[in-house]
Amino acid sequence: MKISKDTAVTLHYSVTEANGKPLASRETTDYLHGGYGNTLPRIEAALEGQEAGFRVTLELQPEDAFGRREAALERSIAKKDFPPGVKVGGQLRGMTEDGREQIFTVMKIKGDQVLLDANHPWADKALKFTLQVGAVRAATAEEIQHGHVHGGHGHHH
Ligand SMILES: [Zn+2]
Structure with missing residues (x-):
């Protein structure tokens, strides 16, 4: 077929x-x-x-x-707003600034900030x-x- x-x-x-x-x-x-x-x-x-x-x-x-990386899909959020146990490489569901629901990957923990990225890894x-x-x-x-x-x-x- x-x-x-x-x-x-x-x-x-x-x-x-x-x-x-x-x-x-x-x-x-x-x-x-x-x-x-x-x-x-x-x-x-x-x-x-x-x-x-x-x-x-x-x-x-x-x-x-x-596609290309979109800066709008990167976010930085205070570590205190996360549940304990947030780890680099982990994923969580959240909203982009324009209100779209996205899966974010935890990229980096820098001081009291957590850097998130919802761009496709490829x-x-x-x-x-x-x-x-x-x-x-x-x-x-x-x-x-x-x-x-x-x-x-x-x-x-
Ligand atoms: Zn089906």
């Missing part, structure tokens, strides 16, 4: 930075193809019309991957994706309604 709108695609992938530093190795995901925002548009474009077994390597600039990076299509099937009506794939390496709920 060829990949087209409303197919469920099992994708094996590895990701490195442009300099070869590995970011993800031999991962598997199931995604709903056809502009549902499950994966990057450039990846969907490269896979459109392909079948199981297809392999491709894509080199994407930050603009085509996870923002500002040129990325090399190595992709292999594992399987392709028609999505179910429920998957199309939800906008994601169920079971396997997809959503469980």
Whole structure:
């Protein structure tokens, strides 16, 4: 079966930075193809019309991957406002200054301030994706309604 709108695609992938530093190795995901925002548009474009077994390597600039860092997604908050046990590398849910809910990563603890960052960890990076299509099937009506794939390496709920 060829990949087209409303197919469920099992994708094996590895990701490195442009300099070869590995970011993800031999991962598997199931995604709903056809502009549902499950994966990057450039990846969907490269896979459109392909079948199981297809392999491709894509080199994407930050603009085509996870974008540029936004200073608005960095925040600094008084340590006393945090629950005890806040650690560098930990994550917590909060609001950006313009009121969007975001997951922030604790970047640094500096004196009595905690520096938080809600930018995607791969923002500002040129990325090399190595992709292999594992399987392709028609999505179910429920998957199309939800906008994601169920079971396997997809959503469980
Ligand atoms: Zn669902």
